[in-house]
Amino acid sequence: AQKVTQAQTEISVVEKEDVTLDCVYETRDTTYYLFWYKQPPSGELVFLIRRNSFDEQNEISGRYSWNFQKSTSSFNFTITASQVVDSAVYFCALSALTQGGSEKLVFGKGMKLTVNP
């Protein structure tokens, strides 16, 4: 069965520090997608990035960067020069094939990031 592990449950940093959120996944599917979502206190899941299993290129978007390594089944997320507005719960997720022919998302337990001024 598919599984996503976010070993860190909570991190607290001071503004402008860099922070890396770890994500390790398990799947037997040959084609899958990995995601990162941000959940602010309002509750809505905000999509950050999607990466498919055939694309191991790292990606940078502003202060955010992602490192996908298939060899270690990891998809880590780094926030550079963190800001107070980055405070939220971050979820890593993996798409999983279901018997119905579509996919569901399997989420990690989430990591609460607090950025202090």
Added chain:
Amino acid sequence: KAGVTQTPRYLIKTRGQQVTLSCSPISGHRSVSWYQQTPGQGLQFLFEYFSETQRNKGNFPGRFSGRQFSNSRSEMNVSTLELGDSALYLCASSLTGRIVLAYEQYFGPGTRLTVT
């Protein structure tokens, strides 16, 4: 384009009652998935509907059910509520529900259910 809307946003119910939550997907989206979020279990898949048919169901008891209407709006129902059903219920809509075809899932703000 309007986003995914969920009603109500907050709900308080008593053990043993039943509850119905509603989700209106983005216009044109035919797939609606439901997830339960609790502090202990995290985010777990409940079920997915596509064109009024339930395609997939997660590992939840039969007290949890849902349906989808012809306009793609979906409802989920929980009967005989238990304290452990207290959670944030999120719905997500997508064009087809085929994630690996890169069809994006968009999440609603959730309904926070408290069972007392």
